[in-house]
Amino acid sequence: MGYRIALLTIMSKEVRRFMRIWPQTMLPPAITTALYFLIFGTLMGQRIGDISGASYMDYIVPGIILMSVISHSYANVVSSFYSTKFQRHIEELLVSPVPNWVILAGYVGGGVCRGLLVGSVVIGISLLFTSISVSHWGLSCLIFFLTAVLFALAGFINAVFADSFDDISIIPNFILTPLTYLGGVFYSVEMLPELWQNISLANPILYIVNSFRYGLIGVTDVDITLALTMIVGFIVTLISLSLYLLDKGIGIKQ
Amino acid sequence: MKSEFIGLSVESINFFPVPPGFFMKALAIRNLSKTYGNGFTALHGIDLDVEDGDFFALLGPNGAGKSTAIGIICSLVNLSGGSVRVFGYDLVRQTEQVKQCIGMVPQEINFNQFETVQNIILNQAGYYGIAYQEALVRAEKCLKQMHLWDHRHTVSRRLSGGMKRRVMIARALVHDPRLLILDEPTAGVDIEIRRSMWQLMREVNAGGTTIILTTHYLEEAESLCRNIAIIDKGTIIKHSKMSDLLAQIKVNHFILDLADRLAKPPVVEGYDVVQLDSQTLQVGIPGEKGFNQLFSELTRQGISVTSMKNKSNRLESLFLDLVGG
Numbered sequence: 410m411g412y413r414i415a416l417l418t419i420m421s422k423e424v425r426r427f428m429r430i431w432p433q434t435m436l437p438p439a440i441t442t443a444l445y446f447l448i449f450g451t452l453m454g455q456r457i458g459d460i461s462g463a464s465y466m467d468y469i470v471p472g473i474i475l476m477s478v479i480s481h482s483y484a485n486v487v488s489s490f491y492s493t494k495f496q497r498h499i500e501e502l503l504v505s506p507v508p509n510w511v512i513l514a515g516y517v518g519g520g521v522c523r524g525l526l527v528g529s530v531v532i533g534i535s536l537l538f539t540s541i542s543v544s545h546w547g548l549s550c551l552i553f554f555l556t557a558v559l560f561a562l563a564g565f566i567n568a569v570f571a572d573s574f575d576d577i578s579i580i581p582n583f584i585l586t587p588l589t590y591l592g593g594v595f596y597s598v599e600m601l602p603e604l605w606q607n608i609s610l611a612n613p614i615l616y617i618v619n620s621f622r623y624g625l626i627g628v629t630d631v632d633i634t635l636a637l638t639m640i641v642g643f644i645v646t647l648i649s650l651s652l653y654l655l656d657k658g659i660g661i662k663q
Numbered sequence: 664m665k666s667e668f669i670g671l672s673v674e675s676i677n678f679f680p681v682p683p684g685f686f687m688k689a690l691a692i693r694n695l696s697k698t699y700g701n702g703f704t705a706l707h708g709i710d711l712d713v714e715d716g717d718f719f720a721l722l723g724p725n726g727a728g729k730s731t732a733i734g735i736i737c738s739l740v741n742l743s744g745g746s747v748r749v750f751g752y753d754l755v756r757q758t759e760q761v762k763q764c765i766g767m768v769p770q771e772i773n774f775n776q777f778e779t780v781q782n783i784i785l786n787q788a789g790y791y792g793i794a795y796q797e798a799l800v801r802a803e804k805c806l807k808q809m810h811l812w813d814h815r816h817t818v819s820r821r822l823s824g825g826m827k828r829r830v831m832i833a834r835a836l837v838h839d840p841r842l843l844i845l846d847e848p849t850a851g852v853d854i855e856i857r858r859s860m861w862q863l864m865r866e867v868n869a870g871g872t873t874i875i876l877t878t879h880y881l882e883e884a885e886s887l888c889r890n891i892a893i894i895d896k897g898t899i900i901k902h903s904k905m906s907d908l909l910a911q912i913k914v915n916h917f918i919l920d921l922a923d924r925l926a927k928p929p930v931v932e933g934y935d936v937v938q939l940d941s942q943t944l945q946v947g948i949p950g951e952k953g954f955n956q957l958f959s960e961l962t963r964q965g966i967s968v969t970s971m972k973n974k975s976n977r978l979e980s981l982f983l984d985l986v987g988g
Binding site: 411412414415417418419422429493496497498500501502503504505506507508658662663 | 699700734737738739740741758759760762763765767769771773774775776777785786787789790791792793794795834
């Protein structure tokens with residue numbers, strides 16, 4: 410009972426935070442993705458033609474939706490938890506009888522809410538440019554949700570280790586964004602030379618994007634079972650690491 | 664009457680070899696040590712007891728280890744060795760029970776300055792598992808007690824320094840803690856607010872809450888606290904009743920302002936008289952002697968005193984003696 414209230418308190422605080430600044434959190438992804446669809450989908454897509462039997466617009470929609478889920482679930486947790494450390498109101502949680510798993514679930518839950526909400530906005534924008542007939546509803550919803558969880562967890566770990574505001578922008582800018590763009594959002598890996606195809610297979614985002622694409626339009630470059638196993642494996646690993654860091658007080662206690 | 668369970672007298676069972684009354688203390692610290700990652704040892708195995716219902720002062724110069732000790736008690740700092748028990752609960756093995764017992768008011772403002780005053784209190788209540796409707800009632804009570812009810816919808820960064828400190832006290836009280844730890848709660852607030860906060864603290868203590876206070880205002884500790892510990896260089900160097908400590912003062916020093924100028928300081932047998940300027944004297948008054956003899960002698964010598972004040976706070980003098988200041 411007590412833990413449920415604590416969890417809901419942290420989550421509602423997080424949701425209030427990003428809703429309070431909705432022009433910063435909700436509006437930019439809507440504008441950016443509308444431009445993606447307009448430029449890549451409508452203008453260039455007509456010249457590129459079909460990929461794996463799908464129109465270019467339909468082909469890029471799943472990746473663009475997941476790009477927004479990835480970046481916003483990550484950004485929400487990394488900025489919120491780091492600010493909590495920076496302004497020292499992490500101490501409110503540390504002195505309270507809130508177990509570490511509730512702290513983690515609360516912040517990750519907040520990040521997931523933002524990721525899914527922004528993803529839903531992007532889905533709405535995409536419907537202005539194309540109609541999506543979903544091939545596998547269950548798989549699509551599962552990947553949509555698990556992606557938000559995975560990157561919210563990654564953002565949490567980034568925030569735990571961060572000592573400055575620079576530290577919370579390095580990974581999103583120099584690791585996450587390149588991996589996302591090289592994760593087959595705008596192209597099929599089969600279009601790459603064999604060497605780059607093999608290198609691309611080491612990119613976890615490739616599996617996430619392709620499994621979501623399979624769920625939406627039934628097209629994929631990778632094995633779906635392997636993709637799901639990897640996603641769940643990453644989530645379990647990051648949960649374990651996060652709880653270990655909280656238990657040891659790394660980055661938050663002296 | 665003895666309690667009996669399956670034929671055994673409960674009184675005869677002694678699972679843990681601890682001193683009588685150990686579990687009844689609000690705080691019992693044994694051999695507590697802390698060495699930080701950079702090798703600096705902030706606490707060298709301190710022992711400290713605080714009785715239930717006490718108003719206790721923990722004093723020490725900057726860097727003495729006060730904040731480290733408080734940080735450990737409040738789970739903000741990991742301990743390196745020793746044990747901490749709060750109302751009998753062990754900090755390491757029964758962390759959640761310990762946290763339920765403690766309310767913490769830190770030195771520095773540490774709430775979300777973008778939240779409203781009421782939300783800060785409600786969030787804290789939520790962390791303690793208090794349901795929303797109940798939290799609303801408690802928040803109202805705490806905010807009224809701290810004279811903040813009219814500011815409940817104000818975004819906290821717009822509050823004055825004194826109000827921010829009262830927000831932290833209200834936040835610490837929302838779950839009805841049995842032990843309230845105040846780490847320099849009146850630092851940087853003006854004397855009027857400080858006096859009103861003293862009154863609030865007295866009321867909280869009178870309601871049965873044990874209070875541990877750290878402060879650099881020794882007048883504050885002397886005025887509020889019944890027991891005291893002084894910590895220096897990570898070691899407790901004094902741990903006694905306030906009255907016993909103050910009784911150790913052998914000589915009180917006073918400053919006397921005179922009506923007329925003096926060419927040289929008067930000689931008064933048994934008193935240490937120093938002339939600070941032509942119209943000001945500093946007099947050391949031994950504990951066993953009173954003022955009457957001093958004033959009789961000054962009057963006899965034709966010296967008229969217009970006003971008198973303590974040279975320094977009594978506890979301050981002792982404190983400086985103890986920590987070598």
